[in-house]
Amino acid sequence: MDFKEASLRERRIYYHEEWKEKDVPEFIIERIKEREFAFDHDGNGYNDRYKGFDNVNLFSDFLIKNFPYAVCTSVSYYSKPKNREDWKGAELVFDIDAKDLIVKTCECKAGYVCEKCLFEAKEIVLQIRDTLISDLGIKRLFLVYSGRGYHLRAVDKEILPLERRSEILEYVTGSKRPKELFLFNSYPAVYRKMFILTFAKMTEKDFPFTKNITDSLLSEKENIISKLKAYHVDFLTIKGIGDKTKNDFLSLIEQINSSLVDGKVTVDVKRILRLPSTLHSKVSMKCVEIKNIETFDPLKQAVPQFVHERKD
Numbered sequence: 001m002d003f004k005e006a007s008l009r010e011r012r013i014y015y016h017e018e019w020k021e022k023d024v025p026e027f028i029i030e031r032i033k034e035r036e037f038a039f040d041h042d043g044n045g046y047n048d049r050y051k052g053f054d055n056v057n058l059f060s061d062f063l064i065k066n067f068p069y070a071v072c073t074s075v076s077y078y079s080k081p082k083n084r085e086d087w088k089g090a091e092l093v094f095d096i097d098a099k100d101l102i103v104k105t106c107e108c109k110a111g112y113v114c115e116k117c118l119f120e121a122k123e124i125v126l127q128i129r130d131t132l133i134s135d136l137g138i139k140r141l142f143l144v145y146s147g148r149g150y151h152l153r154a155v156d157k158e159i160l161p162l163e164r165r166s167e168i169l170e171y172v173t174g175s176k177r178p179k180e181l182f183l184f185n186s187y188p189a190v191y192r193k194m195f196i197l198t199f200a201k202m203t204e205k206d207f208p209f210t211k212n213i214t215d216s217l218l219s220e221k222e223n224i225i226s227k228l229k230a231y232h233v234d235f236l237t238i239k240g241i242g243d244k245t246k247n248d249f250l251s252l253i254e255q256i257n258s259s260l261v262d263g264k265v266t267v268d269v270k271r272i273l274r275l276p277s278t279l280h281s282k283v284s285m286k287c288v289e290i291k292n293i294e295t296f297d298p299l300k301q302a303v304p305q306f307v308h309e310r311k312d
C-alpha cells in the first residue's frame with residue numbers, strides 16, 4: 001500500500017459507485033439534525049462549515065453532487081447546529097493516530113503510516129476500549145478506523161454533558177503516576193498495563209539517557225515487565241540505576257503515554273471528526289465504523305475499490 005492521494009476523478013467514482021447511505025453509522029443518523037457538518041472540498045481545509053442536514057437523504061444528495069475531499073461532523077449536539085447554538089452535550093472521543101505515535105517499531109518517517117504502526121495503534125485502542133468498558137462503565141462505545149488511525153467514540157447519555165475530560169484522558173492512557181502502584185485493580189492496574197504496552201516496544205532510540213543506563217534498562221526489559229505483572233515492588237531494582245533514573249524512566253513512559261491519544265480532541269468539545277463512510281483522500285482510505293475490532297484489518301476493509309483499479 002502506498003497511501004497515495006485520491007484524484008478528483010477517484011473521489012467522484014467513490015461517492016457515485018461505492019459509498020452507501022447505510023454505511024453512515026447509526027449513532028450519527030439517530031441525531032443527525034443536531035450535528036454540525038464540515039466539508040473540505042479541495043484539500044485546503046474545512047472551509048465549508050456549520051452545515052446541517054435534516055436527514056441522511058439530504059446529506060447523501062450533497063455528497064453525490066460534491067464528492068468532497070473530506071467530511072467531518074461535530075462531536076457535539078446543538079439544537080441549531082448551523083449556528084452552533086444551544087450546546088446539548090458531546091461524545092467522549094479518543095483519537096489515536098498511527099502517524100503521531102512516538103514509540104513505534106516500524107521504520108516510518110514522521111507523518112507516515114504503515115501496516116505495522118497501524119497495528120500498534122490498534123493495540124492501544126484495544127487497551128483503552130477495555131478500560132472504558134470495565135473501569136468507567138461505558139456502554140455505547142463505537143470504534144472507527146479514521147484512515148490513518150482510530151477513533152473511540154462514546155455516546156452514553158451520562159457522558160455527554162461532561163465538561164472536564166482531561167482526567168479521563170490521564171486515566172485511560174496511564175499518564176499520571178498513581179500514589180500506590182500495586183493495587184490489584186482500578187487506576188494502578190491501568191497504569192501498569194499501559195506502562196508495559198509502551199515499554200515493550202521501546203528500543204535504544206527512544207531513551208534520552210546515557211548508553212549505560214539505556215543498555216541496563218533494555219537488558220532487564222523482560223525482567224522488569226514480568227516483575228510488574230507479578231506485583232514485585234522491586235521491579236526497578238537494577239544495578240547501576242539510582243532513584244533519580246528510576247523517576248526519570250517512569251516520567252519518560254508517562255510522557256509517551258500521554259501522547260498516545262491526541263488530547264486536544266478529547267478535551268475540546270467543539271471539535272469536528274471525520275465521518276465514517278467517507279473518504280480520507282490524502283491517503284485514499286475509507287473512514288469506517290468497525291464492527292469487530294479483533295478481526296479488523298484496515299488494508300482489507302478500508303481500502304476503496306478505485307485503489308485496486310489503479311494502473312500506476
Ligand SMILES: [Zn+2]
Pocket residue numbers: 104106107108112113114115116117118
Ligand atoms: Zn509505520
